[in-house]
Amino acid sequence: MKKILLVEDNPGDADLARLAFETAEIECDIRVAESGEKALAIAAESANSATAWAPDLVLLDLKLPTMTGHDVLRRLKGDETLRRIPVIALSSSAAAEDIELSYDLSVNSYIQKRKLKG
Numbered sequence: 001m002k003k004i005l006l007v008e009d010n011p012g013d014a015d016l017a018r019l020a021f022e023t024a025e026i027e028c029d030i031r032v033a034e035s036g037e038k039a040l041a042i043a044a045e046s047a048n049s050a051t052a053w054a055p056d057l058v059l060l061d062l063k064l065p066t067m068t069g070h071d072v073l074r075r076l077k078g079d080e081t082l083r084r085i086p087v088i089a090l091s092s093s094a095a096a097e098d099i100e101l102s103y104d105l106s107v108n109s110y111i112q113k114r115k116l117k118g
Contacts (some may be wrong), residue, residue: 005031006018007036008033009034009062009065038078
């Protein structure tokens with residue numbers, strides 16, 4: 001079973017991501033980190049222990065408290081043991097500078113979150 005680290009501070013968005021995987025019938029073990037610091041701690045633990053939970057994919061919100069998603073991405077991709085983990089950026093931002101910076105920092109894909117209309 002694939003392991004997905006979802007870095008998302010909004011519980012509603014985290015629930016929506018889980019629902020999307022369930023609806024698509026994709027079996028996976030999703031762990032949620034509500035902050036960049038927690039995400040980096042989980043990733044670092046996986047790099048330092050063969051028995052730790054290690055993500056196969058990171059879904060990364062860019063708008064996080066205290067540490068931005070770009071900061072998390074910079075740290076993940078700058079770490080020799082973590083840089084090969086695929087990262088998909090999730091953001092409500094359509095700003096070209098956010099998208100370009102994400103790709104400059106080696107994100108694998110950028111997906112813009114959209115609000116559902118009533």
